[in-house]
Amino acid sequence: MKDATHRKFRLSPSRFLKKFVLLSVPSTLLVLLVLEVVFRSVLPACEMPFVRFDPTHRVLTYDARGQTEGTHTIGPFARQRASWRVNNHGWNSVVDYDPDPKRARPLIAIIGDSYVEAFQVDVRHNLTSVLRDSLDGSHDVYGFGMSGAGLSQYLQMSRYVTKVFDPAVLVFVVVHNDFLGSLANARRVPHFLQLRASEAGFVELAPVPYVPSTLRRALSNSALARYLVTNLRIEHKLRRLTSGRDRRRFAANIDVDRTWDNRRLIEGATEHVVARARRENPDKEIVFVIDALRQDIYAGRKPAGQLFWLHQALRDAANANSCHFLDLNEAFREYYLAEGTRLDFEFDGHWNEAGHATAARGLLDYLRESGIAPAPDRSQGKP
Numbered sequence: 001m002k003d004a005t006h007r008k009f010r011l012s013p014s015r016f017l018k019k020f021v022l023l024s025v026p027s028t029l030l031v032l033l034v035l036e037v038v039f040r041s042v043l044p045a046c047e048m049p050f051v052r053f054d055p056t057h058r059v060l061t062y063d064a065r066g067q068t069e070g071t072h073t074i075g076p077f078a079r080q081r082a083s084w085r086v087n088n089h090g091w092n093s094v095v096d097y098d099p100d101p102k103r104a105r106p107l108i109a110i111i112g113d114s115y116v117e118a119f120q121v122d123v124r125h126n127l128t129s130v131l132r133d134s135l136d137g138s139h140d141v142y143g144f145g146m147s148g149a150g151l152s153q154y155l156q157m158s159r160y161v162t163k164v165f166d167p168a169v170l171v172f173v174v175v176h177n178d179f180l181g182s183l184a185n186a187r188r189v190p191h192f193l194q195l196r197a198s199e200a201g202f203v204e205l206a207p208v209p210y211v212p213s214t215l216r217r218a219l220s221n222s223a224l225a226r227y228l229v230t231n232l233r234i235e236h237k238l239r240r241l242t243s244g245r246d247r248r249r250f251a252a253n254i255d256v257d258r259t260w261d262n263r264r265l266i267e268g269a270t271e272h273v274v275a276r277a278r279r280e281n282p283d284k285e286i287v288f289v290i291d292a293l294r295q296d297i298y299a300g301r302k303p304a305g306q307l308f309w310l311h312q313a314l315r316d317a318a319n320a321n322s323c324h325f326l327d328l329n330e331a332f333r334e335y336y337l338a339e340g341t342r343l344d345f346e347f348d349g350h351w352n353e354a355g356h357a358t359a360a361r362g363l364l365d366y367l368r369e370s371g372i373a374p375a376p377d378r379s380q381g382k383p
Contacts, residue, residue, distance in 0.1 A: 021245075044229035046073045048119070049086045050220070051165045053191065057160035060146050060191060060210060061090030072119040076232055082122045089164075094123045095132075097142050107140045108367075109161045111154050111175045113292065116145030120350045122225035127173070130360035138374050142167075149192055150181030155273050156207060157276040162281060169372055170277070170284055171363065177254045178299045179310055180265045181275065186262060195269045202272045219258035249306075251318055255304050257286035267313045274317035285372050289325040289363060290314055292332035295343060303329045324370060331362030 015034035047070035064086055065217040076082040088096040100107075110116055118126035118332050122306040129145030139364035141156065142165065144157055154172050161167060180186050183207050184194040219225040228234045249256040259266065278288055290311050306359040311327055318325035332343055335358045343355035351359065367373035 004286075028104065029210050032202050032224065036222065038329060039223035039227040043078045043227070044071060044073055044081070045078070045223040046230040047071050047084075047226070048220070049084070049092075050211065050213065050217075052090065053149050053207075054090075054160070055209060057163065058158055058207045058209075059160045060194075060207075062086045062092070064088055064090045073231060075118060075346065078231065079347065080120065080345055082120055084119050090140070092117055092119060092123055092126075094129055098140075099163065099164055103140055105138070105140045107142060107168040108135075108171060108373075109158075109165060109166055109167035110141065110143045110145075110171045111161065111172060112143075113149040113158050113175065113178065114145065115145055115149040115175055115351060118143070118145060118350075118356065120345065120348060121353050122358055125353045125356060127356045127360050127363075130357055131364060134360060134364050135373060139168075141233055148181075148189065149178075150189075150194070151178040151270065151273050152182035152195050152294075153192040153207075154178075155276055156276055157281065162284075165215055168284060169367075170281060170285065170286045171289060172277070173289045173291070173359075174293070174314060175253075175305055176259075176293075176310055178261060179270065179313075180254060180259050182269050183262065183265055185265060186258075195272060197268070202269055214261075232307055256306070259307070259310075263309070264294045266276070267308070270313050271317045271320070273315075273372035274321050274323060278323055279323040285365070285370075286318075286362075287326060288314055288318045289326045289328065289359075292328040292343075294342075297329070297333050297336050298342065303333070324366070326363065326366045326370075328359055328362050331358055331365075 013154060047067070049068070049070065051060050052063040052155070053059075054061055066086075068086040070084055072084055084092050087093040090359055091097070108131070109132070114120075116127060118128075121213070125130065126143065128141055129198075132139075132141035144160075146153075146157070149157065153170075154174075158170055159173075161170070179227045181189070182193075182195055184196045188194065190205075190208040193207050194205045196205055197203075274288065277304060293305070293307060294307060296303040311329075315325045321361045333353075333355065335343060339354070341354060343351055343358055345352050364373065368375050
């Protein structure tokens with residue numbers, strides 16, 4: 001009798017699996033639903049606008065037909081929160097942009113990557129907005145920033161900017177990972193313009209249209225997925241573990257040794273981009289701005305170490321092609337020595353509000369000293 005009862009209540013593997021699924025699926029779905037609510041309202045996951053490829057000018061912008069306002073959050077507890085706004089031309093800006101015939105003032109166009117895109121700070125406090133306010137109506141200032149773009153892509157963006165907006169001044173804001181990112185030989189990023197070295201020099205590889213997958217679009221609508229990917233940076237951490245990143249020397253978010261190994265190509269590509277920018281815009285003022293070596297500044301070191309040769313390469317190319325060059329090292333060092341506070345986030349390497357304000361002040365001073373922007377009106381008590 002005992003054996004019969006035991007056989008009666010013993011489950012086969014298939015019946016056990018079926019019962020396990022029936023019991024676990026509802027509870028799993030409930031947990032996922034709760035997490036989705038938490039990361040939408042309590043600890044809001046990072047919101048980002050959709051990217052679109054402009055087939056006419058072959059550049060990436062943000063989709064002005066989709067969500068145009070949102071909150072960008074950083075870190076596992078959404079510690080840093082900033083508002084963004086996609087304007088009529090698909091850029092993160094507090095103002096809409098007017099094409100050339102509709103503007104009455106000369107335009108300063110600022111081109112760059114995520115530092116100009118600036119989702120990490122409120123849109124009214126980014127470099128472009130601060131510079132626009134500081135110029136007090138003498139110029140319009142438009143920002144054109146796209147995450148992941150490199151120095152070669154800035155050339156492509158400048159072609160779009162020149163054709164649509166015809167600025168009087170082009171400002172390229174360069175950070176240290178922009179150089180290697182320009183080389184298709186190092187890593188191909190097909191939706192950006194890149195350069196491939198050849199015996200005849202450098203060949204431009206035109207951007208390939210970017211079409212996000214249905215799965216990526218669906219995941220972008222999930223707060224839980226955005227929290228895992230963007231706030232917790234799961235993909236980045238897994239890639240770092242599998243790539244052996246900790247065994248290599250990293251500074252300013254780049255592989256120091258790999259960048260040095262490509263020095264000859266980087267210097268040639270930099271010269272190519274700067275020379276083409278000048279050749280294509282002979283009547284415009286062109287300013288190349290390079291980010292400060294902030295870790296050297298915080299450590300009290302003179303910024304002339306393992307990455308300073310990138311500054312020299314950009315400076316030499318600018319000088320050789322009659323372009324302006326501004327190194328932010330001095331402006332950032334002065335601020336840090338005076339205030340003792342960082343110009344970036346503790347948990348994110350991008351500029352914080354102080355970083356954007358300091359970069360804007362350094363650029364404003366340079367534009368005034370160079371005669372590109374008018375000097376302040378002292379009679380009105382303005383700075």
